[in-house]
Amino acid sequence: MNPEDGNGLSLASRTERVSRSPIREMFDLAHEYRDQDLVHMEIGEPDFDTPDHIIDAAVEATQNGATHYTSSTGISELRNAIADDLDYEYDPDSEIIVTAGAVEALALACITVADPSDEVIVPTPAWPNYQIQGIMTDANVVNVPLCEEEGFALDTELLVDQMSDETAAILLTSPSNPTGQILDPSATAEIVEAAAEHDAYVIADEVYKDIVYDQQFQSVASNTAHPEHVITVGSCSKTYSMTGWRVGWFAANERVADAALEFHESIVTCAPAPSQQAAVEALTGDQEPIQSMLSAFDDRREYVVNRVEDLPGISCPEPDGAFYAFLDCSELGVESTTIARELLEEHGVVVVPGVGFGDTLDEYIRISFANSLDRLELGFDRIEEYVELNGSV
Ligand SMILES: Cc1ncc(COP(=O)(O)O)c(C=O)c1O
The missing domain is CATH 3.40.640.10 (Type I PLP-dependent aspartate aminotransferase-like (Major domain))
Known part of the structure; x- marks a missing residue:
């Protein structure tokens, strides 16, 4: 057990080794802006309802x-x-x-x-x-x-x-x-x-x-x-x-x-x-709804890959599966938590800072394409605006 801290409660020492994920911090920050028209590109779950x-x-x-x-x-x-x-x-x-x-x-x-x-x-x-x-x-x-x-x-x-x-x-x-x-x-x-x-x-x-x-x-x-x-x-x-x-x-x-x-x-x-x-x-049971979801993800993947290609100085490996793209933003020259915070606060897009996926990945952001094509289009328009304002190329 850890010695008591200021409020008199002791906890197992392993709790000291657990640190808050920057992903959770982004979720909390996004919550503060919930009354704005945010584009959610951070979400790690399909946007579809469970099939009937x-x-x-x-x-x-x-x-x-x-x-x-x-x-x-x-x-x-x-x-x-x-x-x-x-x-x-x-x-x-x-x-x-x-x-x-x-x-x-x-x-x-x-x-x-x-x-x-x-x-x-x-x-x-x-x-x-x-x-x-x-x-x-x-x-x-x-x-x-x-x-x-x-x-x-x-x-x-x-x-x-x-x-x-x-x-x-x-x-x-x-x-x-x-x-x-x-x-x-x-x-x-x-x-x-x-x-x-x-x-x-x-x-x-x-x-x-x-x-x-x-x-x-x-x-x-x-x-x-x-x-x-x-x-x-x-x-x-x-x-x-x-x-x-x-x-x-x-x-x-x-x-x-x-x-x-x-x-x-x-x-x-x-x-x-x-x-x-x-x-x-x-x-x-019936696998048809699953095939429809998969085909929607594939269309969005293609859209995302094309939009990333058009972003000056930004790139990502083409995803073979899942519904994420991991964007290399090193050209922007700022930490991933700063990029994520500025995208949220100044442009209304929620993304996940790369540093959450490994200490050495502070020049990346993860976006999820578990969102409709319309919302992805709006999200990418806003990301593009951000990159044009902040990019060095
Ligand atoms: C790589 C990976 N493994 C496991 C999980 C957890 O999945 P489940 O909802 O089945 O607990 C997730 C959820 O995001 C994930 O991305």
């Missing part, structure tokens, strides 16, 4: 009694549906746990495999929550910046060199938040190989696996000789526009899944029963 057939299935199931605890691993129909959805063959009875969103599955993965002071390696840019998930277990989170000039491609040599017997896990996200990059399968296979040599795990965050455009997605677990060293994390949140339902999954070798289940039971008992019913319908 999914909501109807949940309502019907709830009226028919899906209001109780379920088995802590989740209802068997859902575990079977998840197993069918994954491209590596996990046993739905012993290797899949339904979780309260991917975020719970990621926390379970860290708690299950990392001891205090073990290393959890995070190649950056990366989703900021991984830092806190590592800290929850008192692990050392080691951020490994990937090369900007290489478009943040996985540098296997760099990452394998970083691994040691202290390494408990390495987090890989594909498609990536914030770049949208799909990881090269041969690179992920090499990383799993090295993880296996160190008796470590690859935690494969694949929440965006269905939001992919021109390329094929191949899961990390399906592309290695050591699938027992991979923990696959996914969810219904992004694919089915179901962020509020809180349904995700943790899929791993039986021994790992059994251990994770102990923690899961003491954190949430089980994922919400009505949401599990909704997820069965999402995974097994």
